[in-house]
Amino acid sequence: MTLLKVEHLKKSFGGLKVTDDVSFSLSAGERLAIIGPNGAGKTTLVNQVGGVLHADQGRVLLNDTDVTSWPSYKRVAHGLVRTFQISKLAPDMPVIDQVALAIHQRDGSIGQMWRSKNSYPHIIDEAANILAELQLTRVAHNTPSEMAYGDQRLVEVALALALRPKVLLLDEPMAGVPKSEAQLVLDALERLPADLGVVIIEHDMDLVFRFASRILVLANGAVLADGTPDEIRRNDVVRAVYLGKEGQI
Numbered sequence: 001m002t003l004l005k006v007e008h009l010k011k012s013f014g015g016l017k018v019t020d021d022v023s024f025s026l027s028a029g030e031r032l033a034i035i036g037p038n039g040a041g042k043t044t045l046v047n048q049v050g051g052v053l054h055a056d057q058g059r060v061l062l063n064d065t066d067v068t069s070w071p072s073y074k075r076v077a078h079g080l081v082r083t084f085q086i087s088k089l090a091p092d093m094p095v096i097d098q099v100a101l102a103i104h105q106r107d108g109s110i111g112q113m114w115r116s117k118n119s120y121p122h123i124i125d126e127a128a129n130i131l132a133e134l135q136l137t138r139v140a141h142n143t144p145s146e147m148a149y150g151d152q153r154l155v156e157v158a159l160a161l162a163l164r165p166k167v168l169l170l171d172e173p174m175a176g177v178p179k180s181e182a183q184l185v186l187d188a189l190e191r192l193p194a195d196l197g198v199v200i201i202e203h204d205m206d207l208v209f210r211f212a213s214r215i216l217v218l219a220n221g222a223v224l225a226d227g228t229p230d231e232i233r234r235n236d237v238v239r240a241v242y243l244g245k246e247g248q249i
């Protein structure tokens with residue numbers, strides 16, 4: 001089942017074409033990595049898909065509904081949720097409360113946050129389950145300011161999952177994560193719900209080639225290649241333009 005369709009998106013900043021006729025689709029359960037050199041247009045593309053930025057031309061379809069003109073909050077309500085490269089966590093609030101807040105936001109029951117937690121046990125249970133799926137139970141009652149950076153990035157994923165996405169856009173989940181914590185993040189990402197469609201922007205090629213079922217390579221805003229990790233690894237044009245002639249992948 002196709003969850004997301006991007007058709008002929010175009011975006012320019014002044015004379016600079018940053019998205020140049022990009023099309024791709026994403027099915028339920030697919031893990032699509034978008035890779036490309038710095039400045040290739042990955043973030044700009046994901047911003048247009050998420051509705052943070054509007055395309056000059058082209059369409060974005062979510063479950064066959066044209067959402068091109070929709071603001072991001074409306075796309076979120078229809079199952080398209082993204083995380084950001086820069087942390088948006090509240091530094092001093094226990095993470096289980098932050099996840100509960102996201103669930104309340106989703107359900108339109110934010111007013112209940114002022115009551116005792118005993119009055120919304122189902123929400124606290126759901127928050128605890130989301131954290132458990134990401135192997136974050138051990139830090140559920142910690143605040144981000146006292147957590148390892150890799151765990152903080154996973155809490156961002158937990159907040160996104162609390163919104164019950166069908167499509168999750170992950171913007172560089174490994175950015176800033178020390179090598180010693182990388183395995184933990186990858187393990188958690190591999191445990192994301194099987195039917196979720198995931199689009200990931202990532203520079204860490206270890207993660208990309210282990211996590212992705214398909215890879216879209218961008219260069220100068222245009223699609224250079226779209227294929228399975230094996231096809232991308234063997235693609236001479238990708239090696240020459242992006243990965244270096246020796247092909248470090």
Ligand SMILES: Nc1ncnc2c1ncn2[C@@H]1O[C@H](COP(=O)(O)OP(=O)(O)OP(=O)(O)O)[C@@H](O)[C@H]1O
Pocket residue numbers: 013018036037038039040041042043044045
């Ligand atoms: N608001 C803006 N105004 C003008 N130019 C912009 C703007 N946002 C991005 N650009 C330019 O668009 C191009 C694509 O940027 P983008 O951030 O999408 O690339 P990227 O592939 O995500 O890069 P990186 O891997 O470094 O994050 C770059 O040349 C960038 O300088």
